[in-house]
Amino acid sequence: MIEFRGVTKKYPNGTVALKNINLKVMKGEFAFIIGSSGSGKSTLIKLILKEEDATEGEIHVNGYSVSTMGRKQVPYLRRSLGVVFQDFRLLPNKTVYENVAFGMQITEALPREIRRQVPMVLGLVGLSKKANVYPSQLSGGEQQRVALARALINKPALLVADEPTGNLDPETSWEIMKLLTEINHRGTTVLVATHEKTIVDAMKKRVIALDRGVMVRDEQKGIYEDESKDGQVHY
Amino acid sequence: MKVRTVRYIIKEGLKNAYRNKLMSFASIAIVTASLIMFGAFYLFTVIVNYNTQAFKDKLEMEVFLKPELDDAQVDRIEESIKANGKIGEYKKVTKEEAYEKAKQLLGDDGKVLEGIDASFLPVSFKIKLKDPQDSKEVVEQFKNMSGVENVAYSQKTVELFSKVSYWVRVISTVLISVLLIVSMFIISNTIKLTVFARRKEIGIMKYIGATDGFIRWPFVVEGVIIGIIGAVLAFVVTGNAYHALEVRFNADVLNMGADLFTFVKFRDIGLQLIGIYCLAGIFIGAVGSLISIRKYLRV
Ligand SMILES: Nc1ncnc2c1ncn2[C@@H]1O[C@H](COP(=O)(O)OP(=O)(O)OP(=O)(O)O)[C@@H](O)[C@H]1O
Numbered sequence: 164m165i166e167f168r169g170v171t172k173k174y175p176n177g178t179v180a181l182k183n184i185n186l187k188v189m190k191g192e193f194a195f196i197i198g199s200s201g202s203g204k205s206t207l208i209k210l211i212l213k214e215e216d217a218t219e220g221e222i223h224v225n226g227y228s229v230s231t232m233g234r235k236q237v238p239y240l241r242r243s244l245g246v247v248f249q250d251f252r253l254l255p256n257k258t259v260y261e262n263v264a265f266g267m268q269i270t271e272a273l274p275r276e277i278r279r280q281v282p283m284v285l286g287l288v289g290l291s292k293k294a295n296v297y298p299s300q301l302s303g304g305e306q307q308r309v310a311l312a313r314a315l316i317n318k319p320a321l322l323v324a325d326e327p328t329g330n331l332d333p334e335t336s337w338e339i340m341k342l343l344t345e346i347n348h349r350g351t352t353v354l355v356a357t358h359e360k361t362i363v364d365a366m367k368k369r370v371i372a373l374d375r376g377v378m379v380r381d382e383q384k385g386i387y388e389d390e391s392k393d394g395q396v397h398y
Numbered sequence: 399m400k401v402r403t404v405r406y407i408i409k410e411g412l413k414n415a416y417r418n419k420l421m422s423f424a425s426i427a428i429v430t431a432s433l434i435m436f437g438a439f440y441l442f443t444v445i446v447n448y449n450t451q452a453f454k455d456k457l458e459m460e461v462f463l464k465p466e467l468d469d470a471q472v473d474r475i476e477e478s479i480k481a482n483g484k485i486g487e488y489k490k491v492t493k494e495e496a497y498e499k500a501k502q503l504l505g506d507d508g509k510v511l512e513g514i515d516a517s518f519l520p521v522s523f524k525i526k527l528k529d530p531q532d533s534k535e536v537v538e539q540f541k542n543m544s545g546v547e548n549v550a551y552s553q554k555t556v557e558l559f560s561k562v563s564y565w566v567r568v569i570s571t572v573l574i575s576v577l578l579i580v581s582m583f584i585i586s587n588t589i590k591l592t593v594f595a596r597r598k599e600i601g602i603m604k605y606i607g608a609t610d611g612f613i614r615w616p617f618v619v620e621g622v623i624i625g626i627i628g629a630v631l632a633f634v635v636t637g638n639a640y641h642a643l644e645v646r647f648n649a650d651v652l653n654m655g656a657d658l659f660t661f662v663k664f665r666d667i668g669l670q671l672i673g674i675y676c677l678a679g680i681f682i683g684a685v686g687s688l689i690s691i692r693k694y695l696r697v
């Protein structure tokens with residue numbers, strides 16, 4: 164589903180954000196990417212979306228060879244996966260319904276299909292009643308659920324989220340996490356970048372830890388802190 | 399691109415133009431102003447060209463014969479005019495007609511003619527050429543003909559008219575081009591402000607996998623709508639102004655009894671004007687949008 168082979172990312176200003184990353188996420192997995200601020204989590208997500216290009220190494224996502232594909236191909240890569248961000252990134256001039264429908268319109272889907280699919284996904288995230296409301300009239304948690312609905316509208320095999328609960332209070336964060344788990348149970352691969360310890364610890368999912376651009380840990384059913392270091396906090 | 403996508407793009411462009419009322423209004427004002435100036439140059443060129451042509455068509459030469467010729471000699475010259483293939487039509491002005499005309503022209507001073515006989519005046523032929531280009535040649539022919547006193551021909555005026563019309567055309571073309579480029583630049587800057595305000599939206603669209611075309615076309619539609627509205631407004635303004643001017647000017651000139659220079663009738667030029675305005679408006683709007691959005695598509 165996702166494969167990084169010897170990936171290094173060096174920004175034009177000289178910052179090395181990722182160093183020789185080797186990583187494989189299989190179909191149907193749920194994985195966290197953790198690490199302190201500046202450890203390279205967002206950079207890793209950006210490489211998956213081809214918002215940035217790897218300086219070295221090879222990246223494969225959903226069957227696309229991300230490192231070698233042309234610019235024209237990028238929209239198709241992005242459609243093949245769902246993305247969720249900390250700041251929701253909803254279109255402010257479109258209603259909840261229109262925001263979600265937009266995800267299908269870009270694929271030139273049949274209007275009939277759109278009318279059928281959108282209410283279904285809005286139901287899945289529990290927002291059927293807010294369909295005709297604009298994002299500015301929603302709470303943060305609700306906005307993130309709209310973003311999630313939009314990410315899921317094209318039934319992607321992979322969902323990528325960069326700090327999806329970063330702007331939410333703990334309770335709402337749990338709602339979003341529950342939704343992500345549910346989506347994962349339906350067969351979607353989920354990759355979440357976060358630095359929220361409580362969530363990672365409670366979920367007991369695969370944990371990939373980054374420290375200053377280096378992958379320092381990759382554990383199935385991991386927790387946020389590194390157990391091997393006697394409880395010493397190591398971000 | 400599928401029909402439903404085209405429909406989406408048009409709807410989205412309309413919605414955006416409406417949503418950004420203030421920006422749209424500013425852009426429309428600029429398009430309208432540029433098109434009005436553009437139209438003024440255009441109309442001026444058309445009028446000058448029209449009058450040059452009309453003047454050339456009306457152009458006559460008058461061949462005056464020596465007053466002492468007898469009827470047989472006059473007939474012989476008339477025969478040679480009839481035989482000349484370069485001459486379209488001609489009219490013979492008899493001594494009596496010339497006398498009447500002179501009397502008319504002199505008006506109150508007609509007394510001067512008292513005691514003068516019509517036989518002192520020459521017979522003349524008013525001649526229209528098939529092609530004004532041949533004028534020089536024909537004039538020479540007549541001048542060398544025996545029995546011809548002189549040939550009146552406004553050669554200089556024609557040349558002047560042609561020269562003026564040529565320069566009006568050149569200057570208008572230059573000014574119109576400059577104006578088009580300037581207004582396109584202003585419009586693309588105005589649209590750039592809208593695009594700048596929406597750069598976040600553009601980024602979001604790219605993140606979820608919209609193609610450049612899908613993002614770009616609604617902006618182009620928006621520009622085209624602005625262009626068309628600007629064109630219609632400009633037409634209303636220039637059309638009315640021109641019509642009012644045309645009626646007054648032509649009436650005034652007719653009062654003077656002259657018809658040397660007239661405004662082209664509005665109904666003969668209106669359709670052409672709105673067509674040109676729409677084309678220019680659409681062009682300005684579309685290209686302005688394309689220029690201003692280019693930068694923001696690189697995400
Ligand atoms: N566009 C950029 N140009 C230069 N350096 C950058 C750029 N983006 C990120 N970096 C640097 O790369 C490193 C990794 O940044 P990244 O955003 O991936 O970290 P992160 O783990 O997502 O942090 P956070 O938890 O704060 O979001 C940081 O040192 C950052 O300053």
Ligand SMILES: [Mg+2]
Nearest residue numbers: 204205206325
């Ligand atoms: Mg980050």
